[in-house]
Amino acid sequence: MTNEQTLKMEFTLKSMDFNLAGEASSKIKQVLQRIGISSAVIRRIAIGTYEAEMNAIIHAVNGKMTVEVSKDKTEVTVVDEGPGIHDVDMAMTEGYSTAPDHIREMGFGAGMGLPNMARCSDVFSIKSEYGVGTEIYMIFNH
Amino acid sequence: MQEYFHSVRLDTDKCKGCVNCIKRCPTEAIRIRGGKAQIIESRCIDCGECIRRCPNHAKTAFTDNLQDLANYRWNIALPAPALYSQFNYEVSIEQILEALLSLGFDEVFEVALAAEYVSSQIHDYLENNTGNRPYISSACPAVVRLIQVKFPELIDHIIPVDSPAALAGRIAKCQSSARLGIPPEQIGVWFITPCPAKVTAVKQPVDMEISYINGAIGIAEIYGELLKNIGQNANNVKRTATYKGVGWALAGGETKATGRDSTLSAHGIQSVNDILEQVVLGKLNDIEYLECQACAGGCIGGPLMVQNRFVAEKNMKKRLEFIKNQGLNDDKEAQINYDPAEYALVKQKIEPRSILRLDSDIVKAMQKMELIEKTLARLPGLDCGSCGSPSCKALAEDIVQGHASETDCVFKLRERVKALAEEMVDLAQKLPPSLNKENEEGFYDRR
Ligand SMILES: Nc1ncnc2c1ncn2[C@@H]1O[C@H](COP(=O)(O)OP(=O)(O)OP(=O)(O)O)[C@@H](O)[C@H]1O
Numbered sequence: 001m002t003n004e005q006t007l008k009m010e011f012t013l014k015s016m017d018f019n020l021a022g023e024a025s026s027k028i029k030q031v032l033q034r035i036g037i038s039s040a041v042i043r044r045i046a047i048g049t050y051e052a053e054m055n056a057i058i059h060a061v062n063g064k065m066t067v068e069v070s071k072d073k074t075e076v077t078v079v080d081e082g083p084g085i086h087d088v089d090m091a092m093t094e095g096y097s098t099a100p101d102h103i104r105e106m107g108f109g110a111g112m113g114l115p116n117m118a119r120c121s122d123v124f125s126i127k128s129e130y131g132v133g134t135e136i137y138m139i140f141n142h
Numbered sequence: 143m144q145e146y147f148h149s150v151r152l153d154t155d156k157c158k159g160c161v162n163c164i165k166r167c168p169t170e171a172i173r174i175r176g177g178k179a180q181i182i183e184s185r186c187i188d189c190g191e192c193i194r195r196c197p198n199h200a201k202t203a204f205t206d207n208l209q210d211l212a213n214y215r216w217n218i219a220l221p222a223p224a225l226y227s228q229f230n231y232e233v234s235i236e237q238i239l240e241a242l243l244s245l246g247f248d249e250v251f252e253v254a255l256a257a258e259y260v261s262s263q264i265h266d267y268l269e270n271n272t273g274n275r276p277y278i279s280s281a282c283p284a285v286v287r288l289i290q291v292k293f294p295e296l297i298d299h300i301i302p303v304d305s306p307a308a309l310a311g312r313i314a315k316c317q318s319s320a321r322l323g324i325p326p327e328q329i330g331v332w333f334i335t336p337c338p339a340k341v342t343a344v345k346q347p348v349d350m351e352i353s354y355i356n357g358a359i360g361i362a363e364i365y366g367e368l369l370k371n372i373g374q375n376a377n378n379v380k381r382t383a384t385y386k387g388v389g390w391a392l393a394g395g396e397t398k399a400t401g402r403d404s405t406l407s408a409h410g411i412q413s414v415n416d417i418l419e420q421v422v423l424g425k426l427n428d429i430e431y432l433e434c435q436a437c438a439g440g441c442i443g444g445p446l447m448v449q450n451r452f453v454a455e456k457n458m459k460k461r462l463e464f465i466k467n468q469g470l471n472d473d474k475e476a477q478i479n480y481d482p483a484e485y486a487l488v489k490q491k492i493e494p495r496s497i498l499r500l501d502s503d504i505v506k507a508m509q510k511m512e513l514i515e516k517t518l519a520r521l522p523g524l525d526c527g528s529c530g531s532p533s534c535k536a537l538a539e540d541i542v543q544g545h546a547s548e549t550d551c552v553f554k555l556r557e558r559v560k561a562l563a564e565e566m567v568d569l570a571q572k573l574p575p576s577l578n579k580e581n582e583e584g585f586y587d588r589r
């Protein structure tokens with residue numbers, strides 16, 4: 001077959017469902033390991049997808065993550081249906097978080113998720129409209 | 143790659159082909175074929191979980207035995223600290239060491255003492271290095287191998303400090319050779335082991351070229367003899383290790399002995415697996431040191447131990463309390479001149495041995511991955527194990543890799559048989575035209 005071969009995965013991210021939290025990124029990691037992507041790259045993808053997954057679960061509703069793996073890159077899109085982010089620049093700064101106390105007690109809310117996604121991906125974009133939703137797009141080169 | 147030595151083996155005669163072991167293996171290294179278990183060598187990490195699970199005692203650990211001592215001029219026993227947990231604390235460590243001597247060893251060297259040196263090396267390393275936090279203990283060889291096969295991305299986190307057993311072997315062999323004037327190759331050094339993982343580590347170290355230890359003898363193997371000899375001898379040997387080194391036998395003992403505050407201890411192979419997943423996600427970067435042990439409870443819960451793990455734990459806690467109060471009555475510095483530089487060993491880099499890759503070609507691997515998903519969707523999802531693979535997913539993979547077929551699944555087989563049976567009924571109803579009443583009007587009329 002050709003190099004156009006891709007592998008697609010789709011995950012539904014349920015708001016505040018901590019039982020399933022981390023499932024999507026863990027599944028993605030397993031698949032990438034089986035395919036033979038280098039472990040350093042997998043690690044970046046694992047962190048990026050985990051943070052995006054957790055944000056959709058903690059901060060948003062009706063999240064969906066789509067992953068498309070091809071020979072030389074992995075593309076990740078995470079969309080949700082709100083509430084959206086007031087000030088994206090602010091949200092992107094390290095340490096900024098609106099997570100309430102009960103979420104912080106669970107070990108989240110360091111305000112590092114978005115900056116980490118930007119750091120570990122090769123292409124990162126975020127679009128968010130307050131009252132509508134957020135879309136994160138990341139590319140990881142293999 | 144050279145043939146891989148494994149301590150964990152199968153006694154084919156005893157194996158009934160039940161599926162208990164395949165479901166508990168942390169690396170899915172076992173399949174049932176032809177009514178017997180088979181261990182896939184490249185996946186096995188010698189953790190010994192299957193030894194615990196097998197109701198027929200068909201999984202065994204190869205260890206050396208006392209007869210092997212005859213091949214050497216001078217023999218040194220290296221008792222793992224966990225050995226002491228097999229006795230009530232009223233049996234003193236000195237008595238246990240004496241009993242070892244009466245089994246034919248010429249000398250004993252406590253691994254617990256080496257554990258104390260290792261603890262301070264770990265302390266110093268953590269003081270000076272922060273790049274790969276959390277650093278992961280290198281002491282449990284089953285964990286190191288789990289990382290090699292399933293978490294290759296964490297290899298750089300393994301602390302480049304010797305395990306207490308390896309260090310004990312080196313000190314014991316070098317010092318005795320110098321003291322006695324016997325060449326090292328005529329000195330037999332024997333680790334008294336709680337587990338098969340250590341046997342494998344001795345025979346085939348992952349991080350150094352040669353092992354100073356010649357073999358490993360299972361605690362269960364010599365326990366009876368030891369018991370007989372306890373308290374039968376003059377009290378000539380002195381114990382050398384304090385509670386810090388002895389405490390390594392229990393989960394948490396190692397981190398305690400390193401004296402660092404930001405540490406975490408995970409034990410039991412499944413829990414270790416889970417915590418390593420967390421490390422991969424970068425969730426534990428604030429932790430300095432991670433102690434991981436394959437056995438629940440730590441080495442006192444090793445597969446080659448005799449006592450129940452909870453009894454062993456109680457014994458050990460009692461003993462630690464006791465020797466902590468007692469202190470050491472002699473000057474151990476005078477006995478052992480440990481110079482780290484003298485024994486410093488160039489460590490080989492630990493190599494990944496990933497078992498996860500489906501194909502060396504990424505595109506082919508992706509195709510296989512797709513096929514696995516499709517195949518899995520057709521399987522019943524009961525994970526019953528009757529096919530001989532540990533789960534439907536594992537069977538799907540075995541099928542795609544050409545090691546199994548879909549009809550190995552009893553449910554798929556039943557579907558096939560049902561379809562065949564229906565077809566047979568259909569066929570049975572078909573009659574040759576000469577007998578078929580429907581054809582009475584005659585063949586030619588039909589046109
Ligand atoms: N999908 C989203 N929908 C709505 N708000 C979001 C979303 N993702 C992030 N945010 C907002 O941006 C802030 C910063 O996100 P970031 O992931 O960097 O930190 P955090 O989730 O608060 O903490 P951490 O990720 O370190 O646990 C969040 O506190 C939240 O207010």
Ligand code: SF4
Nearest residue numbers: 282337435437441444
């Ligand atoms: S925890 Fe101890 S006994 Fe168990 S496998 Fe590891 S080193 Fe061996």
Ligand SMILES: [Mg+2]
Nearest residue numbers: 054055113114
């Ligand atoms: Mg976040």
